[in-house]
Amino acid sequence: MTGNAPHLAVAAPLPHDVRVSFEFFPPKTEKANKTLWDSIQRLAPLRPSYVSVTYGAGGSTRERTHATVYRIRHETALEPAAHLTCVGAATDEIDDIARSYWQAGVRHIVALRGDPPEGDDRYRPHPGGYAYASDLVAGLKKVADFEISVAAYPETHPEAASAEDDIDNLKRKIDAGASQAITQFFFDVEVFLRFRDRAQAAGITVPLIPGILPVTNFARLAEFSIKSGASMPAWMAELFDGLDGDPETRKLVAASVAAEQCRALHGHGVTEFHFYTMNRADLVYAICHILGVRADDGA
Numbered sequence: 001m002t003g004n005a006p007h008l009a010v011a012a013p014l015p016h017d018v019r020v021s022f023e024f025f026p027p028k029t030e031k032a033n034k035t036l037w038d039s040i041q042r043l044a045p046l047r048p049s050y051v052s053v054t055y056g057a058g059g060s061t062r063e064r065t066h067a068t069v070y071r072i073r074h075e076t077a078l079e080p081a082a083h084l085t086c087v088g089a090a091t092d093e094i095d096d097i098a099r100s101y102w103q104a105g106v107r108h109i110v111a112l113r114g115d116p117p118e119g120d121d122r123y124r125p126h127p128g129g130y131a132y133a134s135d136l137v138a139g140l141k142k143v144a145d146f147e148i149s150v151a152a153y154p155e156t157h158p159e160a161a162s163a164e165d166d167i168d169n170l171k172r173k174i175d176a177g178a179s180q181a182i183t184q185f186f187f188d189v190e191v192f193l194r195f196r197d198r199a200q201a202a203g204i205t206v207p208l209i210p211g212i213l214p215v216t217n218f219a220r221l222a223e224f225s226i227k228s229g230a231s232m233p234a235w236m237a238e239l240f241d242g243l244d245g246d247p248e249t250r251k252l253v254a255a256s257v258a259a260e261q262c263r264a265l266h267g268h269g270v271t272e273f274h275f276y277t278m279n280r281a282d283l284v285y286a287i288c289h290i291l292g293v294r295a296d297d298g299a
């Protein structure tokens, strides 16, 4: 085999068929607000399919989520997607929120069950609310013809009775009207590919979009992974070993890991990626650049 075999070329260009979306969370302070908007401005020229804004656990960020979604709608050319959960609200309240979104020109909802509010150890449906995400999807579709994304779990949702039950639940969400699913973050490409096979075998044909988390703080991620059910491969621990006091190098490693992950997925036919930006632009911008997603500079 000669040294110039194309499949061995380091970072060979991709065929410009990659589409991306970005996830942000609503900021708490003025300073965080500025960071968010700087990031949105930096990433906007990459022309994401949409940008989504999360809804805090237990609906704790309701107002801030709405304000951020409305600002994106009115001050940018981006397509906003509002996350909405079932937690702590009656169906009427949630339907009203959805109606206001529709009236404001917001057409895309990421419909979730949600996690219990801080301090509550387990999820309890609101007595007059939507119990699960599939119920929420069905309810939203009655309010208006939203485009709806739902969550999917390549490593199975931690509360699911079994992996099969969890796939059945995903199918229920699609059958209720969702047109795509965004996955929980994962790091092993094989994990996603096996999940995609199982979903397809269960008759799920909508796009399954990998959620990509560029990891810069390994210690914090390890804690979060336990809650989310996403496994931390040993190779990741090894990659970040010795970098606790070196944030600059951690960032370079993080960009490289995420770009490799995306390129490997692309090799298996994945052309859409959803980035958990953590409201920061630099890493995601670099990863997108490597994937051939370039700024729309009018050229």
Ligand SMILES: Cc1cc2nc3c(=O)[nH]c(=O)nc-3n(C[C@H](O)[C@H](O)[C@H](O)COP(=O)(O)OP(=O)(O)OC[C@H]3O[C@@H](n4cnc5c(N)ncnc54)[C@H](O)[C@@H]3O)c2cc1C
Residues within 6 Å of the ligand: 053, 054, 055, 056, 057, 058, 083, 084, 085, 110, 111, 112, 113, 114, 115, 131, 132, 133, 134, 150, 151, 152, 157, 158, 159, 160, 161, 165, 166, 169, 173, 182, 183, 184, 185, 211
């Ligand atoms: C892309 C993405 C974005 C997210 N954004 C947010 C956000 O903005 N705000 C937030 O609070 N959280 C968010 N989350 C986290 C999410 O709310 C949690 O993972 C939550 O625990 C499950 O939400 P779900 O929509 O997947 O729930 P569901 O699809 O309703 O499933 C939850 C669990 O219940 C089980 N289940 C479903 N239906 C039934 C039934 N009828 N009977 C018994 N069990 C059932 C499922 O198998 C699963 O174990 C997000 C997650 C992802 C992957």
